[in-house]
Amino acid sequence: MSYDTDLQLFIDGVWKSGEGRDAHTVVNPVTASGIAEVPYASQSDLEEALAAAQRAWPVWRSTDVEKRSATLHKVASLLRERSEHIGAILTQEQGKILAEAKAEVAGSAQLFDWYAEEIKRDYGRTLVRPAGQLSRVIRQPVGPVATFTPWNFPIYLLAKKVAAALAAGCPVISRPPHETPGCATEMFRALADAGIPKGVAQLVHGDADLISRTLIGSQEIRKVSFTGSTPVGKHLMRLAADSMTRITMELGGHAPVLIFDDCDLEKTLDMVVPQKFRNAGQVCVSPTRFYVQESIYQPFLKGFAERTAKVKVGNGLEADTKMGPLANERRPEAIGALIEDAAAKGARVLAGGHRGNQGFFFEPTLLADVTNEAKIMNEEPFGPVAVTRSFASFDEVIEQANRLPFGLAAFAFTENGRRANLIGDLVESGMVGINTFAISVADAPFGGVKDSGFGSEGGKEGLESYQVVKAIHQA
Missing domain, CATH: 3.40.309.10 (Aldehyde Dehydrogenase; Chain A, domain 2)
Structure with missing residues (x-):
């Protein structure tokens, strides 16, 4: 079974290949030998992605919830149709057995389906006030999001972030690990084929330090979601402090x-x-x-x-x-x-x-x-x-x-x-x-306490992590 995927960046609705960019060798852990080259995003690529996310933000947040939901359902359907293909890529990149890889793709599809429906149940509340007055509480999308995910569950953990953010109305820029770029690329290919608008979902492979500093330090990114080690999580928290960027941290365990x-x-x-x-x-x-x-x-x-x-x-x-x-x-x-x-x-x-x-x-x-x-x-x-x-x-x-x-x-x-x-x-x-x-x-919160991080993914809590709360009082 061959490693059958075209490793590319996906920026502002366009697939981008080598074109003079730096590259990293993807290694099959069975043989310890290279199987592909993944292009690394440049500084200009990242700036283009940020500009695209900012342009897409007002359009996507105002997109009718039924249309958002239909797009996510289409992504889920495409992932299921392509599970054998994506699973084989995942196995060759990461090493897990094919049955586990295919189950991971299926779980990723379930997340897109679940959030496609959960966003329809995203209710606010009305507070008790005297006659003629109105106070209500609503949730709104936080804004463009940057996600950073690890190699152990490279498509499921990516889907857990991307599906919830997109459902909430947030554009996403995702940086997957260099060990497993192929299955992440295939997930974004499903997003593109499902008709996601330009700039709403973008994929940037590359140097973790360059990407994290550029995205987190920008004015465009309003939320960061990270899954990985505790030391790296604490480093990203320090970066986020300078820009007052909201964060969710799913860190190490034992x-x-x-x-x-x-x-x-x-x-x-x-x-x-x-x-x-x-x-x-x-x-x-x-x-x-x-x-x-x-x-x-x-x-x-x-x-x-x-x-x-x-x-x-x-x-x-x-x-x-x-x-x-x-x-x-x-x-x-x-x-x-x-x-x-x-x-x-x-x-x-x-x-x-x-x-x-x-x-x-x-x-x-x-x-x-x-x-x-x-x-x-x-x-x-x-x-x-x-x-x-x-x-x-x-x-x-x-x-x-x-x-x-x-x-x-x-x-x-x-x-x-x-x-x-x-x-x-x-x-x-x-x-x-x-x-x-x-x-x-899909319907339960996933997250830790102490050095294992804070915030939740999955369930309604996962959707809420990509939203801000607003109280509106009218007399």
């Missing part, structure tokens, strides 16, 4: 998983092991720190290790592959260093622990008895490594779950209803899944 002895252990293992190694663990809400009650700790380790050893690693385009490579050359080395550090501090390697012989592969890995002094207990590994330790009491495990400055997602497995309620209340996290990992869905 999700705790609380396994209690009243859970159905075999059923729980059948859920947590595939989820841990989904997308090779390169998931911001990946279950990572497993805290297991003492009485079932050893059976849990045995069952986890047995299942881990059966995960077939290989090219994501092959039907029997269950886990592909990591996304870039930095990840295997970083994962290996974290495992070495944990082992030096007393952790036991019960499965995996080694990188592959080619490409960016790393074995699915299980670590037991990991101490809090190990780096991997304090730094998000963002790879196929599960770290485990036992706990004795409820209070102890809640303390451990809340120990880190991260608070994006947390999970728990228990059949005790009161305990489940307490976990939902006491765990410091933007999202909590109890006996489920299904926390990223």
